[in-house]
Amino acid sequence: MKRNLPLIFAFICGIVVVASDFIPHRPFNLMIDTLQNWFMIIVGFAILLGQISLFQSNIYKIQHKVSGWYYYLAGLISFVIMLVLGLLWGTQEYQGLLGHGLAVQAWLGSKPFDYLFDNAYLPLSATMFSLLAFFVASAAYRAFIIRSFESNLLMITAIIVILGRTSFGGMLTSWVPESYSFWHLPNLSDFIMEYPNTAAQRAIMISAALGIIGSSLRIILGIERSYLGSDK
Amino acid sequence: MSANSNSQTERWIIFVVLFVAVALPLVFPLGLKTEVSDYTKMAWDLIETTPDSSVVIFSFDCDPSTMTELQPMAESMLYHAFSRNQKVIAMALWPQGVQMADMAFNTVKTSFPDKQYGIDYVNLGYKVSGIVAIQAMGQSMEEVNPTDIAGTKYSEIPMLKGIVTIKDIAYVNSLSSGVPGIKEWIMIARDTYKTPVTGGTTAVSAPGFFPYINSQKQLSGLLGGLKAASEYEMLIGRIGSATVKMDAQSTAHVLILLFIAIGNVKAYRAKKGSKK
Numbered sequence: 248m249k250r251n252l253p254l255i256f257a258f259i260c261g262i263v264v265v266a267s268d269f270i271p272h273r274p275f276n277l278m279i280d281t282l283q284n285w286f287m288i289i290v291g292f293a294i295l296l297g298q299i300s301l302f303q304s305n306i307y308k309i310q311h312k313v314s315g316w317y318y319y320l321a322g323l324i325s326f327v328i329m330l331v332l333g334l335l336w337g338t339q340e341y342q343g344l345l346g347h348g349l350a351v352q353a354w355l356g357s358k359p360f361d362y363l364f365d366n367a368y369l370p371l372s373a374t375m376f377s378l379l380a381f382f383v384a385s386a387a388y389r390a391f392i393i394r395s396f397e398s399n400l401l402m403i404t405a406i407i408v409i410l411g412r413t414s415f416g417g418m419l420t421s422w423v424p425e426s427y428s429f430w431h432l433p434n435l436s437d438f439i440m441e442y443p444n445t446a447a448q449r450a451i452m453i454s455a456a457l458g459i460i461g462s463s464l465r466i467i468l469g470i471e472r473s474y475l476g477s478d479k
Numbered sequence: 480m481s482a483n484s485n486s487q488t489e490r491w492i493i494f495v496v497l498f499v500a501v502a503l504p505l506v507f508p509l510g511l512k513t514e515v516s517d518y519t520k521m522a523w524d525l526i527e528t529t530p531d532s533s534v535v536i537f538s539f540d541c542d543p544s545t546m547t548e549l550q551p552m553a554e555s556m557l558y559h560a561f562s563r564n565q566k567v568i569a570m571a572l573w574p575q576g577v578q579m580a581d582m583a584f585n586t587v588k589t590s591f592p593d594k595q596y597g598i599d600y601v602n603l604g605y606k607v608s609g610i611v612a613i614q615a616m617g618q619s620m621e622e623v624n625p626t627d628i629a630g631t632k633y634s635e636i637p638m639l640k641g642i643v644t645i646k647d648i649a650y651v652n653s654l655s656s657g658v659p660g661i662k663e664w665i666m667i668a669r670d671t672y673k674t675p676v677t678g679g680t681t682a683v684s685a686p687g688f689f690p691y692i693n694s695q696k697q698l699s700g701l702l703g704g705l706k707a708a709s710e711y712e713m714l715i716g717r718i719g720s721a722t723v724k725m726d727a728q729s730t731a732h733v734l735i736l737l738f739i740a741i742g743n744v745k746a747y748r749a750k751k752g753s754k755k
Contacts, residue, residue: 276618283615287623290608339581340629364578372543380731384497385490388738392746402739409736412682412706413729414511433514445689452690 254469261467301326329368332359404439411436493738500734504726511726512713518692519710521700522677525650526556531564533649534642538664539569539576539583545656545681546579551708551721552679553583553654559715561591565649566638567600570624572612572659574605577628579654590717597627597636604628609659613667616645645672650699653678661688665697675699679707 260282267275305319313319336351337343338360348358355362393399410416416432423431429438465471529535537557541549560567569580580602588594603624606612615623620642621633633639641647651668653676655661661678669676675696680688682704691698702711705728708721 280615280618283611283618284622286611287608287615290611294607339578361578368575369543369546369578373546376544377547380501381494381497384731384735384738385493387735388489388493388742391739391742393743405739406736409732412704413732414509414513414725415729415733417512417514433516437516440686440689444686448687449690 250472250475253475254472257474258467258469261463265467298326329360329363332363336360338364407432408436408439411439497731497734500730501727504730505723508723509726509730511729513706513709513722513725515710515714516707518689518701518703519707519714521692522556522652522679522702523559523700523711523714525675525677525699526559526563526565526652529563529565529649532566534566534568534638534647535560535649536568536570536645536651537580537583538572538651538653538655538660539580540572540653540660541579541656542573542575543579547724548681548705548708549654549656549679550579550583551705551719551724552702552711553579554586554719555708555711555715555717555721556652556679556702557583557587558590558717559711560652561587561594561599562715566598568603568639568642568648569600570603571605572609572663573656576654577602577605597631598638601636601638602628610663610667613645613659613663614671617667617672618644620644620647645674648674650675650677652676655680656684661698661701662691665691669697677701679703682706 263275263278264282267279302323305323308319309316309323333343335343335345336348336358337346338358352358357365391402391405393402410419411432411434416436420430420432428434462471466474537553537560539553557567569584571577571580584600584602591599594600604627606623612623620639624633626632627636645651645668648668651664651674653661653664655678661676661680664676664678668674677699678688679702685701685703685707688698688701688703692701702708705721705724708719709725712719712722
């Protein structure tokens with residue numbers, strides 16, 4: 248029963264959702280509304296579950312002094328600080344347990360949560376993403392080596408697209424006559440992105456969609472059971 | 480010197496040179512011009528041709544990590560929508576999108592001081608469950624958004640009077656840096672409810688959305704990366720951060736090409752040396 252009940256639920260819900268797409272009338276539209284509401288509520292709880300899980304796993308790592316445990320500690324302290332500040336004085340228009348904290352706002356210029364969001368989280372987060380540029384440059388220098396016909400082709404395409412996506416691209420071929428505008432670097436770059444790239448993307452998307460249909464059917468029909476916590 | 484320490488030195492040289500190449504144009508802008516691409520123009524056309532007083536959605540499906548690329552787009556498109564007197568509903572399928580929306584409003588509002596919260600724009604906050612939330616908005620906007628971020632009831636917000644479902648929205652603009660994002664809006668808002676969808680995304684993600692810009696108009700134009708953001712700034716005649724940052728990006732790209740060329744010369748010489 249412990250195993251069969253979730254399988255029965257998955258089967259019924261799956262069939263109802265699929266049917267409601269083709270029959271958007273009673274009773275399917277009402278059933279899908281209810282299922283959507285359930286889903287939104289469950290996802291809300293999943294966020295809470297994620298936070299508890301984050302807490303537990305970090306505490307375990309700190310207690311057992313795993314390699315780099317101090318990073319987990321820093322993460323946990325940051326988490327607690329943001330959580331406490333948010334609970335006490337709220338965020339933006341939301342008030343916290345101590346109201347809007349006007350005195351604190353007058354001192355910091357904004358609510359403590361928003362202050363940390365704007366001055367710590369925001370720049371740190373943007374910095375992490377920006378660091379990619381350095382790794383991309385280093386990786387390009389090492390890995391983008393002409394070794395075969397295919398790598399040659401990739402290199403030429405990359406040069407056209409990279410240049411075409413910069414302001415220099417347009418300047419470099421601005422002398423090309425109007426009748427040969429196709430060879431203007433930004434146009435050439437757009438052509439590569441719009442046709443060969445889109446064709447390949449479509450093939451990937453169609454294949455992925457077929458794969459999703461297949462795995463969804465396996466779940467609905469109870470063949471795929473790994474989501475129950477075991478593959479047996 | 481060992482090969483390993485040589486490699487480390489090379490890496491440091493690359494990092495330092497790249498840092499200088501990015502920093503200098505930010506301090507001393509070059510003022511390079513970019514050409515407007517078709518996809519950017521399509522997004523601009525959608526906002527430009529949407530009638531005055533239409534209610535539109537700006538969905539901030541992103542977080543601060545991609546703000547360098549997405550925030551200039553959000554501000555330019557918001558500026559355009561305000562200049563066309565459109566009423567903007569901001570919402571977010573990502574938790575931090577709420578703050579990104581507020582930041583965009585604060586920046587753009589300096590150019591439109593007469594725009595009032597609740598009448599010209601509103602922030603409905605973060606919606607959990609992504610695609611399902613969009614699907615539910617097809618049945619009832621109010622059920623998914625019972626209040627705005629300040630706790631004001633949906634029915635008490637003046638600009639939302641008459642907005643019952645997503646079908647009442649003139650277009651959706653998703654500033655997306657992942658899932659859920661543009662794709663989910665296309666699947667439900669556009670394909671199911673026929674509400675036009677446009678958006679902006681990072682340069683890395685943009686190619687994955689190009690198939691949706693087709694004769695069915697699943698996606699009405701797309702802004703991909705900082706270049707598209709600077710193109711949009713050019714279209715609305717408002718020079719913003721994207722135009723300045725584009726100089727730095729252009730320099731960095733050319734530098735990367737230079738690194739690739741040097742890397743190839745080095746590999747060729749090494750190959751020649753090993754043959755001898």
